[in-house]
Amino acid sequence: MRTAICLFTRDLRIHDNPVLLAAAAADRVVPLFVLDDAVLAGPFNRPNRMAFLLDCLRDLRRSLRELGGGLVVRRGSPSAEVAALADEVGATEVHVAADVSAHATARANELRQVLAERSCALHVHDAVITAQPAGFLTPAGNDHFAVFTPYFRRWAEAPMRRSAAAPERLRMPDVRTGTLPARADLAPGDLSPRLPSGGETKARQRMRDWLADGVAGYVEGHDDLAADATSRLSPHLHFGCASPVELVERAGRGEGDQAFVRQLAWRDFHHQVLAARPECSHRDYRARNYRWRDDPQALRAWQEGRTGIPIVDAGMRQLAEEGWMHNRARMITASFLTKTLYLDWRLGARHFFDLLVDGDIANNDMNWQWVAGTGTDSRPNRVLNPTRQATRYDPAGDYIRRYLPELDGLPVGQLHEPRRIDPAERARRGYPAPIVDVDDANAEFRAARGKA
Known part of the structure; x- marks a missing residue:
């Protein structure tokens, strides 16, 4: 038997x-x-x-x-x-x-x-945790793809296993199953107050709802911070409550569906990088010899959402409240830490990993390296200006107001450009002054990278 x-x-x-x-x-x-x-x-x-x-x-x-x-x-x-x-x-x-x-x-x-x-x-x-196995797709002369676009071309053309139904019946011997311990006994401490619930049942319902009603608008809405128009499937994918193969298979041929499938390919891309370079969970993928600043106060202000830059603080407050952050906000907050404050990406990755429900070594750390300029990005000196990002992706200021209620009622122009907030008004609302002049700091960054 x-x-x-x-x-x-x-x-x-x-x-x-x-x-x-x-x-x-x-x-x-x-x-x-x-x-x-x-x-x-x-x-x-x-x-x-x-x-x-x-x-x-x-x-x-x-x-x-x-x-x-x-x-x-x-x-x-x-x-x-x-x-x-x-x-x-x-x-x-x-x-x-x-x-x-x-x-x-x-x-x-x-x-x-x-x-x-x-x-x-x-x-x-x-092909259980990812849609394509790590190491299955390789370029000539290398053990992994270092650039996403050629990887995605191969990924999209490669055969993928077909999804399968659940088993009809399980036959289990007589064995002690044991019990699940209480969360506080394993990981004591406070939870984010608006933490999502886990499990395959929730994941499959979210997957059905997303594919039926959400994914069609993904191209137009995925960067709209206030609209919250992304799938929020990342925690379920991280724990394997949702199958990436099934998601690819069930996605339609529409523009939104295919844009979403491309994001699933990014997951596989980062996994194949980490499989080939496991040290990249803590070391630079591309050694740049950057001399990161040491500024514990600035780091703490960033962690607490108290930088005085509303779009950055809104993202960090969302992380604290939900254990999750919109992807556009992740990019904005990561760029601010590594390019504007010029602090080591590992500090940011560690803080994200402390709070993110979808905290994943491959995706968290490789995305941080991408933004910091030490990873696979071909434009390592790219800087995301928070004022322009807020104007473009939160034009009415609704996302900022959602997570910074102390700024409710301020004109949107002041939410986008914090230097326009009157100091007395700022003090009355209990919101800090900017810890850095963004334009000056970004200019210093570009000068340090030889891009002034």
Whole structure:
């Protein structure tokens, strides 16, 4: 009798999950999630993300029970817990999704070693977390694409696996499933007050709504800060509650659909970069030898949304309130930190990772490097001027007012150009003066980069 273990990692769904489907083909299957002590001790374990993860696991457990199975929850080292469970149930095979981080690579290597000692096969499945496997598409003479456009051309032309339905039924041996701990016991601390809920059920509803009613206006609305016209699927994609393959497959041929699919390709692009260069989670992809400033007060003002630049502060307040930030605001706030304040991108990436529900090493860190000029961007000296960005992407000032209620009632021109706010009015509202003259700071940046 074949018994398989389905080791869930960042694929917390029953629909279109090759890992679960392959394991369910055995006579008996044991779905397993391991609360990894190494992950719990590291930067992943933050209140917002842990709350979302536990939502996902509760939803996954319900779905597996409806199929006749359940979710075994263990805590410790994944290799040790999988090995112990394999011994307990007599498993002959273990299935897991491929991933690209250094931790995921080490986990797979350890699993392979301990399972080989038990004559238990390890099957690592591609195209579960991403639409195209990292390393599957490569240019001539290199192990990865360093520029997105040629990568996307290959990505769009390459064959993609077809999505699949959930298993009809699971046959699970008698095994202790364990319980999910409380979030506060794993990641104590305050949550963002408007944190989204996690789980495949929520993800599939959002996916249906987005593809039916939202994606058609994506080209016109994706940069409109106040409209909030993006899918907000990034947390669900990060935890694998939504399948990128299914999203690509179900997207239509309209302009909005295809623009959205292109954004899914950006996820795959960053994953294939990190797979080839795992050190880029903490080191510059392109060594520029920048001499970043050290200014703890400026960093703190940026983190708290108290820079005195309304569009920047609105983005940072959204992050604090929701554990999520609009992508245009991410670019504006990141450019302000790295180009205007000239502070190290790693400081910004770390703060984002502390709060973002969709905090993902590949996408968070590689996007930060792109904005900072140390990554794959071919224009490293690009600066996003916050005044122009606010005028273009929040023309009525509604986004700023939403997250900076102390500025409600001010004319939009003052919201876009904070130097026009009267100091007495600023003091009355309790809003700080700008911590930097943006034009002067950007000029200094360009001079330092030889672009004055």
